[in-house]
Amino acid sequence: MTNHETATRPVVEMTGISIEFPGVKALDQVDFRLFPGEVHALMGENGAGKSTLIKALTGVYGIDAGEILVSGTPHRFSGPGEAQDAGVATVYQEVNLCDNLSVAENIMLGHEPRRLGAINWRATRREAARHLSTMGLDIDPSSSLGSHSIAVQQLVAISRAMVVDAKVLILDEPTSSLDADEVAQLFAVVRRLRNDGVAILFVSHFIEQVYEISDRMTVLRNGRLVGEHLVSEMGRLELVSTMIGRSMEVLEDLHVRTDHAVDPTDGAAPFIQTVGLGRKGSVQPFDLEVYPGEVVGLAGLLGSGRTEVARLLSGADRADTGTTRVKDAPTRLRNPRAAIAEGIAFSSEDRKLEGVVGDLTVRENMVLGLQAGRGWMRRVPAKQVDEIVDRYMTALNIRPANPDALLRNLSGGNQQKVLLARWLATAPELFILDEPTRGIDVGAKAEIQKLVADLAAKGMAVVFISAELEEVLRLSHRIAVMRDREKVAEITNSEDVGVDDVVELIASGGGR
Amino acid sequence: MSPTTGTRSRTDYSGGLSRVVRHPLFWPLVALAVLLLANTVYSPDFLAISVLDGHLFGAPIDILRNSAPLLLVALGMTLVIATRGIDLSVGATVAIAGAVSLSFIASSPNPGAVSTVLVAMGIALLLCLFLGVWNGLLVSVVGIQPIIATLILMTAGRGIAMLITEGQITTVTSAPFKTLGSGFWLGLPVAALVALGVYALVAALTRRTALGMLVESVGINPSASRLAGVKARTIVWTVFALSGLFSGLAGLILASNVMAADANNAGLFIELDAILAVVIGGTSLQGGKFSLSGTLVGVFIITTLTLTVTIVGVSPLVTPLFKAVVVIAVTLLQSPVVREKLAARSRRRAARPEEVAA
Structure with missing residues (x-):
């Protein structure tokens, strides 16, 4: 042919x-x-x-x-x-x-x-x-x-x-x-x-x-x-x-898996708990709990409502029904600021439109979230800025290692890492990652996956969204399945759960 | 000199030079220098400064003083433009500030008292701050596009000023008030000192605090800034409020200069000069990165240009055209496309001798 x-x-x-x-x-x-x-x-x-x-x-x-x-x-x-x-x-x-x-x-x-x-x-x-x-x-x-x-x-x-x-x-x-x-x-x-x-x-x-x-x-x-x-x-x-x-060394790293033997939901209180949270025309009311140290994966096709769930949890969109409790206290996440104040960080799937501030430097982009939380009058001290920059430049292996480069001149994978650093600098307790590995290369992808597993192991609650089911399976303790803007199933992940099982859940709509 | 050292010193020179040329303030400064030079050609003692009654006199001092109102307006405009906005109402605000202060002084029993003048200025500034807050409300809360929102006050503002002066050109005699526009302190014009003081204050406010970075962040990517938790609404509101306040101060200086409140002509077209100064200074109308020092140079260029027109004896009929030519030249030199072309040409020229050497 x-x-x-x-x-x-x-x-x-x-x-x-x-x-x-x-x-x-x-x-x-x-x-x-x-x-x-x-x-x-x-x-x-x-x-x-x-x-x-x-x-x-x-x-x-x-x-x-x-x-x-x-x-x-x-x-x-x-x-x-x-x-x-x-x-x-x-x-x-x-x-x-x-x-x-x-x-x-x-x-x-x-x-x-x-x-x-x-x-x-x-x-x-x-x-x-x-x-x-x-x-x-x-x-x-x-x-x-x-x-x-x-x-x-x-x-x-x-x-x-x-x-x-x-x-x-x-x-x-x-x-x-x-x-x-x-x-x-x-x-x-x-x-x-x-x-x-x-x-x-x-x-x-x-x-x-x-x-x-x-x-x-x-x-x-x-x-x-x-x-x-x-x-x-x-x-x-x-x-x-x-x-x-x-x-093979990096490929070895690709096999990072969270430890499914540990059950973070065991005897602990959830960091965030929603009951009937929804928004008209966006996503049907859903119940979801995320525990400290737990990675909850959201699986579903594009347009299934996974991003919409993330936007409600992070205050990017305002819910019109249902309630949210953060650390067992009723909370209204009216806007991103309110969510950030509660310790919730949200990395959007649309890096270019909703993440990257291209004409600012890597350094400024990294401290933007922290600075926004403090208001314009109290500048983050230069020493603390340097510490943040040093820490994440090395920890996330950001290239080029020049904090004064404009962010728009970095490659997609490195931009993503800078944005992750922006959120990590705010010391969040819940990190919502919407497609953090989309459009970036294999090496950076493995590094970000490893980071997510490490953060959860250190006690951070994580919501992880990806179109690649293998990735969701590899990292999540629990998986919520979305279909047609509705949460249709929730399963506990284990070694026995495979991509096929999740695909079947998506296809069957959780048996509904 | 041996050939080797010759080559090396030449490359060093061109490397340093290209860094200077690439500096965003290079071409505006060149334009300013050329203007000043042209003036000295026409009147050789243009740059001379003499001392008279303990005050400094001369064309450079005039430029400093005449720049004051425009600099104040342009400072506010720079911040507004950096957030992707524009403020067309500054001219009207200038007129209102003059009308309010002079009407108050004229109607007071003791126009020459310092206290009267201070109260008059206080009232005028408060009102202008309020007008800026009004603009900010329309833009950041109601969500009207800046050009439309400020167009409202641009047209309504002169009407308000007319109402205050009751259609008359109010003139007063008040020595303390006259000081602001025509007085000297330490040999320098008070107006220039006030404007430069505000400039220093704004520079400190934006670069010592995080205001500058947050303003730029909102201007570059509003959605990303919102998700990062930046209070975009407050920032936009703040810059419009500052623009109103600074325009009010400019209005006081202009009114004190002529000691008359002319609702129709005070600050006429100053919004256009201010926008020009901002653009000449290298701040993009698309928002984002801003340069206060660029705006300062831009203001000096425009004021010098206005003075040049009279000194060189350009007919008032072609003054706008003359101004336009200079502005086009400066903006062309700053445009990325033209710069790219120039850089490519000089690169090729630099590459050629190397090829010969190799």
């Missing part, structure tokens, strides 16, 4: 690409080739140079050395528009479309059929509908884009890319906010495009998905090319150790 090694010429051939930013060699002599009719995965940790390579190809960054051939002719695009004209289209992780425009307008923007200089709207909608049907999408082209799920928006973004008859389609983390069904839908489209001869460059942190969809992979590390492999010839363990450049 995809025997690209036969006489086909690569549609993209990059040789000896180097890009240097002030003080950093982002890409160093990297070669890369992409054949028509293949799905090619670009693999590497955060900061390995994946995004930089894509941006070099699409002309977002100028290259300092090397050569880029597209369909055999040398190109140096000055921007994504020019790359698109040459048949190289990109769909980014965050859907870069306009929510308030219609689906048809989004797909055809800039390519609308015209009559006498005016846009022919009927033809525009017809064209859009044609592109949607080739994607297998049956939606109304005149509906507004914002009314559709992220997955559909993602497919609309791909439709938009195909309007220009792209020969090369770059998918940068397209699945990070999709659930399993939506991923399947996306992959069906990707396969169809591949069979039509489109070359697809796929970037994802989900290793299983890479194995499911890709034919070949290129691995980068620290801005250098490590190797190009057929996916069928590369084992998962081998891939991971190639990516991180360390062998």
